[in-house]
Amino acid sequence: MSNQYKLVTCTINGKERSAMVDVRASLTDMLRNDYGLTSVKKGCEVGECGACAVIIDGECFNSCIYLAIWADGKNITTLEGLTHPDGTLSDIQQAFVDESAIQCGFCSPGFMIEAESFLQKGKIYTDDELRKLLSGHLCRCTGYENILRAVKKVMHKRAAESV
Amino acid sequence: MYDVEAIYEAKTVEEAIKLRQEHPKAVIIAGGSDVLIKIREGKLAGCELISIYGIDSIRGIRMEDDGTLRIGSLTSFSHITRNELIQKYINVLGEAVDKVGGPQIRAIGTIGGNTCNGVTSADSASTLMAWEAIIELTGPNGVRRVPIEKFYLGAGKVDIQPGEIQTGVLITKDSYENCKGHYIKYGMRNAMEIATTGCSVNVRLSPDKKVVERLRIGYGVAAPVPIRAHKTEAAFNGASVSMETANGIAKTVLEDVNPRDSWRASKSMRLHLCSVMAKRAFIEAVKLSGGEI
Numbered sequence: 001m002s003n004q005y006k007l008v009t010c011t012i013n014g015k016e017r018s019a020m021v022d023v024r025a026s027l028t029d030m031l032r033n034d035y036g037l038t039s040v041k042k043g044c045e046v047g048e049c050g051a052c053a054v055i056i057d058g059e060c061f062n063s064c065i066y067l068a069i070w071a072d073g074k075n076i077t078t079l080e081g082l083t084h085p086d087g088t089l090s091d092i093q094q095a096f097v098d099e100s101a102i103q104c105g106f107c108s109p110g111f112m113i114e115a116e117s118f119l120q121k122g123k124i125y126t127d128d129e130l131r132k133l134l135s136g137h138l139c140r141c142t143g144y145e146n147i148l149r150a151v152k153k154v155m156h157k158r159a160a161e162s163v
Numbered sequence: 164m165y166d167v168e169a170i171y172e173a174k175t176v177e178e179a180i181k182l183r184q185e186h187p188k189a190v191i192i193a194g195g196s197d198v199l200i201k202i203r204e205g206k207l208a209g210c211e212l213i214s215i216y217g218i219d220s221i222r223g224i225r226m227e228d229d230g231t232l233r234i235g236s237l238t239s240f241s242h243i244t245r246n247e248l249i250q251k252y253i254n255v256l257g258e259a260v261d262k263v264g265g266p267q268i269r270a271i272g273t274i275g276g277n278t279c280n281g282v283t284s285a286d287s288a289s290t291l292m293a294w295e296a297i298i299e300l301t302g303p304n305g306v307r308r309v310p311i312e313k314f315y316l317g318a319g320k321v322d323i324q325p326g327e328i329q330t331g332v333l334i335t336k337d338s339y340e341n342c343k344g345h346y347i348k349y350g351m352r353n354a355m356e357i358a359t360t361g362c363s364v365n366v367r368l369s370p371d372k373k374v375v376e377r378l379r380i381g382y383g384v385a386a387p388v389p390i391r392a393h394k395t396e397a398a399f400n401g402a403s404v405s406m407e408t409a410n411g412i413a414k415t416v417l418e419d420v421n422p423r424d425s426w427r428a429s430k431s432m433r434l435h436l437c438s439v440m441a442k443r444a445f446i447e448a449v450k451l452s453g454g455e456i
Contacts, residue, residue, distance in 0.1 A: 004169060024166070025164055025165075026164070026165065026199075029164060046200045046204075047196055047199075047200065047264075047271075048355060050267060053267055059270045060267050062267040062271070065195055065199045065200065066271065067195065067199075067214065067216075069170065069172065069214070070214070070216055070217065114267075132266075132354070135265045135266065135354030136264070136265025136266045136267045136268065136354065
């Protein structure tokens with residue numbers, strides 16, 4: 001095909017960014033190749049594993065099945081955006097470390113960004129609700145229990161702090 | 164990178180219609196959770212795309228003046244589930260689409276895409292069948308409204324004419340008023356699963372809750388396209404609210420359905436599912452309507 005490009009301007013981790021993007025690119029391609037945001041993993045690339053998850057306008061999406069051109073005008077958060085400016089880890093990242101919710105680490109950014117998307121609402125969820133909320137992510141190492149524990153820990157900690 | 168020849172973006176319905184006429188072979192992409200996967204698999208590789216994802220005017224849910232519930236075709240599953248009008252008037256639709264894929268798929272998948280891809284396993288389809296949804300299509304000659312049962316022409320084939328795009332899914336007041344329904348999806352696992360069979364039943368009971376005034380049953384994966392169980396409905400409209408009726412429904416639906424053997428499940432298993440699910444969903448719908456069984 002003749003090359004087709006589009007200027008995509010969006011907010012990524014709080015900063016407004018613009019790039020000429022190949023219209024065939026997925027949002028994963030754009031975030032990794034144009035912005036070096038490698039927490040956005042290329043896993044299955046068909047929307048099944050959740051390793052590429054990012055928050056777009058407050059809701060969690062699989063960036064692998066989201067066209068980069070659709071990101072124009074959107075507000076996007078990747079895991080890099082959760083880390084504090086001085087490099088210290090966010091509460092979710094620290095909880096994953098503390099609870100050994102990470103083994104190979106490939107699924108971790110997706111899980112953490114998903115957790116961030118629903119924990120922002122400040123609600124307390126039951127275990128069943130949490131399992132459903134996390135069900136769009138595959139982990140082949142941990143068996144999920146430690147991930148669930150880490151997410152619960154942050155949920156309760158945030159609730160306690162907001163009182 | 165996706166293997167596509169070109170992508171044309173529409174921001175309005177008019178632009179989409181124009182693009183459809185200019186590029187008749189191009190594939191329409193809404194949320195893309197089916198189309199992009201097919202491109203990745205190679206089935207649609209090298210195609211041209213018309214992206215309608217940016218048409219905000221056909222996104223969202225509202226009540227029209229005559230009481231018709233309008234669901235814009237680009238409304239995502241997650242937004243349908245969270246919507247107050249849906250929760251109030253057609254709760255079962257929000258519950259049914261909450262069983263699609265996982266959370267991220269429900270954020271991108273649209274009700275329009277779910278119906279337009281014409282697959283029988285679509286989680287919204289049996290409920291839209293059972294609530295006699297009307298599909299609104301907009302094209303060069305204006306707006307066309309098609310009952311969903313006529314919209315499905317065959318496996319993977321729907322009635323979208325050249326130049327048209329689907330712009331809305333409508334549920335009339337007569338359809339949802341005093342009506343409660345329940346959807347059951349049978350799959351091997353709870354998330355990221357395609358229905359082995361799905362069944363959506365809704366009832367309108369008499370004011371004293373003793374008689375089934377209107378029974379409607381919709382199925383996914385009980386035939387090549389989503390279907391209504393017309394024979395069963397005709398047989399039990401006006402029946403008493405009783406376990407006898409529930410058992411009768413379970414038996415009669417076998418005359419309506421025509422499932423096939425596939426790697427997901429055998430025909431005999433699906434027949435069993437069709438029977439059990441209709442009964443359970445009926446009982447649940449009766450309970451939601453305030454009846455006792």
